Amino acid sequence: MRKVLIICAPVLLIALLAGCGQSTAVTNDPVRSLQPTATVQATETPTPGTLGAGHQCDSRGYGYNNPVTMGDLHITRVVFEFSWPLYELPATLDASKPYQLPDNIPDHTGTTGPVPPVNPTTTETFGYALDICNTSTTASHVINGVSVSIAAFSAYSGQLNSWNPCGAWYQRPGGVTGGGCGGGSVEGEGLHATFAADATTGARAAAAQVSTGTEANGGHVPPLPLQLGPGQRIRINVGLTPPTTPGTYTFAFALSYDTVTDAPISAMPPTLFDSATVTWNGQNCTRAAMVSQIPSDDTQSRYVCAP
Secondary structure, three states: OOOOOOOOOOOOOHHHHHHOOOOOOOOOOHHHHHOOOOOOOOOOOOOOEEOOOOOEOOOOOOOOOOOEEEOOEEEOOOEEEOOOOEEEEOOOOOOOOOEEOOOOOOOOOOOOOOOOEEOOOOOOOOEEEEEEEEOOOOOOEEEEEEEEEEEEEEEOOOOOEEEOOOOOEEEOOOEEEOOOOOOOOOOOEEEEEEOOOOOOOOOEEEOEEEEEOEOOOOOEOOOOOEEEOOOEEEEEEEEEEOOOOOEEEEEEEEEEEOOEEEEEEEEOOOEEEOOOOEEEEOHHHHOHHHHOOOOOOOOOOOEEEOO
16 A cells, blocks of 8 residues: 655645644634744853963962962952052042142052042953962863952942042142052953943842953963863953942952852952042142142142142
8 A cells, every 4th residue: 555645734724734633723823823933952061261381370469378269279359450449538628729638648559449449440351350270280170250249339429539549649849740550461361240320239240251361372361161270370350330320339259160150259348439529639739729729838748639
């Protein structure tokens, strides 16, 4: 007996549907009847890159004397990296008068900056940094990523005055003097975390890859995920887009590695962000109305003036 192959299509009549062993019920929902069946595709896990011989654990990087330990991994506590926070000045300053900086006010930010830090510069990849060292002599570990969360937030209102320690001040007899801070290139991974404009306590942002550094041989450091071999080190620089609501934010950083997700590293000092900050500096003190108020025999004090 010759067998007959019956091919069924959505446009065939009910009689042929019955021939295929299907129900003779007809749907009245044309949109539903034309929807394709979803195909589930397996998610591919990226193959971790590897580092060159130049990335060896050593004494470089901040915080090696007090690292956060996660098994074989020793991670430095997160610090400001080329972000140069501003110094908060009293909110009640008279903008028509020069302000004498306190003797103990810093003229550079060092590794921590003024307290509280104000409006640190957080560019595409610069703002914060950490180093990761794999102390194992035999095992490799995969670094998958960094996330940033808002551990605490308090709103700010009022006039925020500030001074940039990388800027200048006015001091007799030389006039405008001081200032100057530099930066450098990313030697490892360049990431950036972006928060929603209204983000508040509890919000978390995964830091996205935006750049990579350069190996000693001129090649580029592979992006994350990255296999950190025995005795190897990697620096991660993180830029950050903060929420726009003025206030004091405490940002906490976490590391995802191997099969571990968002393991806490450390939190930054509470940091004040306010785009309406009025920044005072020494150049403004050169105006006649300002310089005339600075005693001609005062050669020790440093002054800044409002714009």
